[in-house]
Amino acid sequence: MSELSRGKFITLEGGEGVGKSTNLRFVTQWLENRGIEFIQTREPGGTPLAEQLRTLLLQKRDERVDPTAELLMVFAARAQHLSQQILPALAAGKWVVCDRFTDATYAYQGGGRGLDRTLIAQLENIVQKDLRPDRVLLLDLDPVIGLERAAATGEADRFESEQLDFFRKVRRAYRARAESDPDRYAVIDASVALPEVQQQLAHVLEIIAGTP
Ligand SMILES: Nc1ncnc2c1ncn2[C@@H]1O[C@H](COP(=O)(O)OP(=O)(O)OP(=O)(O)O)[C@@H](O)[C@H]1O
Numbered sequence: 685m686s687e688l689s690r691g692k693f694i695t696l697e698g699g700e701g702v703g704k705s706t707n708l709r710f711v712t713q714w715l716e717n718r719g720i721e722f723i724q725t726r727e728p729g730g731t732p733l734a735e736q737l738r739t740l741l742l743q744k745r746d747e748r749v750d751p752t753a754e755l756l757m758v759f760a761a762r763a764q765h766l767s768q769q770i771l772p773a774l775a776a777g778k779w780v781v782c783d784r785f786t787d788a789t790y791a792y793q794g795g796g797r798g799l800d801r802t803l804i805a806q807l808e809n810i811v812q813k814d815l816r817p818d819r820v821l822l823l824d825l826d827p828v829i830g831l832e833r834a835a836a837t838g839e840a841d842r843f844e845s846e847q848l849d850f851f852r853k854v855r856r857a858y859r860a861r862a863e864s865d866p867d868r869y870a871v872i873d874a875s876v877a878l879p880e881v882q883q884q885l886a887h888v889l890e891i892i893a894g895t896p
């Protein structure tokens with residue numbers, strides 16, 4: 685795929701209740717206002733098969749889920765999503781706005797579950813080859829506040845039912861990734877009022893849209 689003609693690949697990341705759904709609507713409205721063609725999608729999910737894997741992953745169950753099994757399911761869903769949705773859209777010159785991607789794997793399976801980052805990197809290389817998001821919008825929030833916000837929106841799924849310490853590790857892993865590559869990550873302070881969060885997002889979107 686020619687790097688010059690392909691659309692931009694933007695992901696939204698963060699812990700639970702940071703405001704991804706709310707701010708995705710802002711991002712897609714921003715793109716619509718500028719007449720930029722895009723698809724909006726999510727992980728795990730984005731195709732019928734990958735959505736079925738999402739249901740399996742998020743469902744609470746009595747059986748302990750082995751972290752490696754969880755990791756492989758996440759990447760199985762990703763392989764399907766890439767081939768059926770993400771790569772065709774990028775090749776057609778569309779932007780792809782994705783609610784979570786592989787940074788979530790480094791944060792949840794790597795940080796939260798404690799799996800080896802090298803193993804994640806190996807799967808990332810196999811499944812994605814050289815594809816990485818052009819820009820990661822990381823909504824950063826203390827998990828105490830995030831979990832309070834998430835609790836108000838419905839019943840907790842298997843991930844949301846984890847303990848606070850798990851989400852502290854998730855946040856630490858996200859922030860470490862952002863610090864290691866500041867050109868590719870935009871850390872958005874999600875603790876402030878929504879209009880201020882969206883001001884930060886609009887600023888980053890202007891930069892992305894203006895970057896060839
Ligand atoms: N900056 C903000 N200040 C206060 N409340 C907010 C802010 N952003 C979002 N919220 C509220 O927090 C709750 C969670 O937001 P949202 O559903 O967008 O989060 P999320 O990260 O997508 O979580 P989930 O993945 O669980 O849906 C919603 O009630 C939303 O209105």
Ligand SMILES: Cc1cn([C@H]2C[C@H](O)[C@@H](COP(=O)(O)O)O2)c(=O)[nH]c1=O
Pocket residue numbers: 700727728758783784785786787788789790792793843844
């Ligand atoms: C992509 C991805 C996701 N997860 C977890 C993180 C969340 O708890 C759920 C998705 O639900 P949400 O509506 O986006 O909050 O899945 C994960 O553990 N690893 C991943 O790679």
